[in-house]
Structures are given as structure tokens and as C-alpha cells.
Amino acid sequence: MAEQAVTVAVSTVIFGLRDVDGSPALHLPLVRRVREPHLGRWALPGGPLRPEESLREAAREGLAATTGLRPRHLEQLYTFGAVDRGGADRVVSIVYWALVRTDEAERTLADPNVSWFPAERLPALAFDHDEIVGWAVKRLKAKLEYTRISHALLPEEFSLGQLREVHEAILGRRLDPANFRRRVEATGTVTRTGALQSGVRHRPPALYRSTARQELLT
Amino acid sequence: MAEQAVTVAVSTVIFGLRDVDGSPALHLPLVRRVREPHLGRWALPGGPLRPEESLREAAREGLAATTGLRPRHLEQLYTFGAVDRGGADRVVSIVYWALVRTDEAERTLADPNVSWFPAERLPALAFDHDEIVGWAVKRLKAKLEYTRISHALLPEEFSLGQLREVHEAILGRRLDPANFRRRVEATGTVTRTGALQSGVRHRPPALYRSTARQELLT
DNA sequence: TCAAAAGTGTTAATCCTACACCCATGG
DNA sequence: CCATGGGTGTAGGATTAACACTTTTGA
Numbered sequence: 001m002a003e004q005a006v007t008v009a010v011s012t013v014i015f016g017l018r019d020v021d022g023s024p025a026l027h028l029p030l031v032r033r034v035r036e037p038h039l040g041r042w043a044l045p046g047g048p049l050r051p052e053e054s055l056r057e058a059a060r061e062g063l064a065a066t067t068g069l070r071p072r073h074l075e076q077l078y079t080f081g082a083v084d085r086g087g088a089d090r091v092v093s094i095v096y097w098a099l100v101r102t103d104e105a106e107r108t109l110a111d112p113n114v115s116w117f118p119a120e121r122l123p124a125l126a127f128d129h130d131e132i133v134g135w136a137v138k139r140l141k142a143k144l145e146y147t148r149i150s151h152a153l154l155p156e157e158f159s160l161g162q163l164r165e166v167h168e169a170i171l172g173r174r175l176d177p178a179n180f181r182r183r184v185e186a187t188g189t190v191t192r193t194g195a196l197q198s199g200v201r202h203r204p205p206a207l208y209r210s211t212a213r214q215e216l217l218t
Numbered sequence: 219m220a221e222q223a224v225t226v227a228v229s230t231v232i233f234g235l236r237d238v239d240g241s242p243a244l245h246l247p248l249v250r251r252v253r254e255p256h257l258g259r260w261a262l263p264g265g266p267l268r269p270e271e272s273l274r275e276a277a278r279e280g281l282a283a284t285t286g287l288r289p290r291h292l293e294q295l296y297t298f299g300a301v302d303r304g305g306a307d308r309v310v311s312i313v314y315w316a317l318v319r320t321d322e323a324e325r326t327l328a329d330p331n332v333s334w335f336p337a338e339r340l341p342a343l344a345f346d347h348d349e350i351v352g353w354a355v356k357r358l359k360a361k362l363e364y365t366r367i368s369h370a371l372l373p374e375e376f377s378l379g380q381l382r383e384v385h386e387a388i389l390g391r392r393l394d395p396a397n398f399r400r401r402v403e404a405t406g407t408v409t410r411t412g413a414l415q416s417g418v419r420h421r422p423p424a425l426y427r428s429t430a431r432q433e434l435l436t
Numbered sequence: 437t438c439a440a441a442a443g444t445g446t447t448a449a450t451c452c453t454a455c456a457c458c459c460a461t462g463g
Numbered sequence: 464c465c466a467t468g469g470g471t472g473t474a475g476g477a478t479t480a481a482c483a484c485t486t487t488t489g490a
Binding site: 419 | 488489490
Binding site: 176183198203204 | 452453454455459460461462463
């Protein structure tokens, strides 16, 4: 006889950029629930924690299984465990958040039950997932200011203009190109590759890459 | 037949101040383990999560049971769940951190298996608790700079000198009294009570209290 | 009257912001 | 040759850090 027990699940808020009329905008993939409770609603990808896998592995695994994505950045966000979160059992839900590269975000699994939504206009989500996404966005904005995580959204080489567009998309406001450039260069988190980006209808920008350093994946 | 399952535990890193030759210093209470594994070692207070209590309740409850303390500030820190954390079962450990008032810290349960240690000189702890405490200290230092949590360590009314000593103890460096005063006053997080602290062998300092506002207990 | 901390004032250095201006390319 | 974003320069304001100096108490 199974007594009332606590179950552990791991889900992930995945962020990626997709173009909306020319500019990148923050998006996230959701999966449609195929069982009760909240059947048919959109929810964060995730699943139960198996005893033999670490929390991080579980996040990475559940993410790959449902969306086919491999994150560039993966970090624990928070653990939610109110007694009634809208489901039947007592579930403790450990939430991670991840960033995937723009080009990777394009080739998500072709599955009618997986779809990308703009972070600003989400449908009503299952459980308390709305609240969770709100936290993740808040954390992303905060970390943008004092870490180099934004690099994880871009391809290996990028211009400072592209990097600025990413920051603008996430922060939701325009940044002065001149000051942004100086701030970024001063931190030493980027290195010139020497190459220039060609094919643009203006002065070709220098390309940079993230300065080599093992990322501290908290 | 019980299959290999995941267990959820909640523990808490509790911070309080105790005087070390005249100045406050960051301390934390630990409990001695009375069973295997790690029998006899010092560890963070905590215990298993019961299905009917929230994570926060579990943290508060386990804390009260083992140390008799009521925290002024309680916040989730991180969830640790590597497959082998040194115990026998697979345990997912949700860690909270708490601040208690100086005067409260004095009257901990008189129990030979509970003792306060200076944060700088801890004994070797059970499991991965050393690492956890390290994280908690780091978070405390960071939050000191942009929140008002330091008030939670002091009594209802305090002088700016006392508040500065708290910051100095936690950050581990001296702060300019004049500049500290101005910074704190500028934030508007403290209010003069009108009273002065008497009995000091120098000019009596004005007393302040934390500006009334519901604390956001993440 | 002296030591010690409270509290105020001042200045120089630094950082941040806004914006002017030249550069190099594709159309 | 022009529109567009890349890239550099710079002046003013705000913030910070260091420290001189006055105030008020108990011993």
C-alpha cells in the first residue's frame, strides 16, 4: 500500500531568441500537457527525478527529451513545494532555467505539442508555472547586468551590435551603443576574433567571442 | 517492498551574531549527529519534509525543534541533490538560510548537542554541509549590499554604529562611519525613533528602527 | 580635561550619460 | 552619394572614497 509520499520533479524554463520583425525577442518553448491535471494546457518541460540521476542531469535530460535542445547555460532557479500547487499529489518541483543559442532554438523538435511563445505574451500556464516564468525572467534580467550569460544566447562569434540587441530585448529598453560597447570591453569578457562581419549594408562590424574561461554553472 | 526512492529533507543555515572581545562576529549553530552516517559530526539543523507541511514551514519547524530559535529572516538558498552526498539513500536536500536577532541567539536551547561556532572557524561538517555554509555566507554578503536584511540581526532599535559593526563583521572589512551613515540614510530603510542611547562613554548616538514595510521573504 | 565615538563638511577621483562626429560599406 | 549602423571623443552630472573637523558624553 503506497502511503502519501512526496514526489520530486524537475522542470526547466528555457529561454531563446527568435526574430520578431527584424529584432530578436525573448521566447520560450512550452509543452502541451497530454494528461490530467491541466490536460491541454501549456506547461514547462520537465518530469520526475529518477533516483540515479543528479538534479542537473534530470533538467538537461527532460529538456532534451521534450524539446531536443541542448542548453548553453543551465542553472538552478528555485524549488517550489507549496502543499497545494494545483495537482493531486504532493510534488516538490525543482526548477532550472536554461539559455539556448539563437540558431539552435530554430530547430526544435517538430511536435505539435511543443511550441515557442514570446515571453511577453504567454498563454495561461498549467500549475503555478506563470509565477515560475516570472521569477526566471527576473533572474535573467538581473544576471544580465553582472555576468556574461548573454553570450550563451548568441553564436560562437558575434558583433557588439548583436550583443546589444540581446540585452535590449531582455531588458526591454534601448541602450546607448557607444556606452554599451565601452562597458562590455571594459569587463574583458569578450575578445576580438580579428574577423569582420561582411554582407551588411553598412560598415562591417568586428566580431568577438566570449573570453575563454570555464563558466561557473551554479 | 520499498523500492529505491528519493527522500526530501529541509535544513537551515542559521546566522546570528555573538561578541568576540567586544565586537560582534558572525556565528552559526550546529547540531551533533546522533546516528549514522557521520555520527558525532556537526551538521546543519534539519529533518525530513512531511507531506502536509510547506517547505518554509519545514525549515522553520526543524529550526525551532533543534535550536529553539525563531528567525527574523528566512529565505530559500539552494537545493542540493547529487546522487552521492555521503549518505546511504538518495536525499534531495532543500536548504534555507535564516537570520536571528543577537539577543535571541543568546538563549539557544541548552543542549550539549547544539553549539554555536564562529563562521570563520568551523569544524569539519557532515555531508557536504561545509560547501552549503560557504554558499550561504556568500549570499549573505551579497544581499547585505542591496537589501535591508542586516536589520534582522539587531534588536528593534539600534544605532547606526551598531548597524555598521554588523556590516563590518559580515563583510570582514572596516567601513567609513561617515560614508556608511550617509548611504544608509539615503536609502530610507531606517527611521529615527527620537530616542538616544544613553550609558555610553561618548556622545550618545541616535536610535533608529527599520522603516515599516512588509519584508519580501522570498 | 581627555578619550572615544557621533555626526557634519569638503574635495578629488571616478563612473555614468548623453550626444556630437567621423568611418566604411551596400545599394 | 546616401542611408545605416560601427566606432571614437568628450563634456557635465552623479556617485564614491578619503579625511578634516566639530559635538557630546562618561570617566
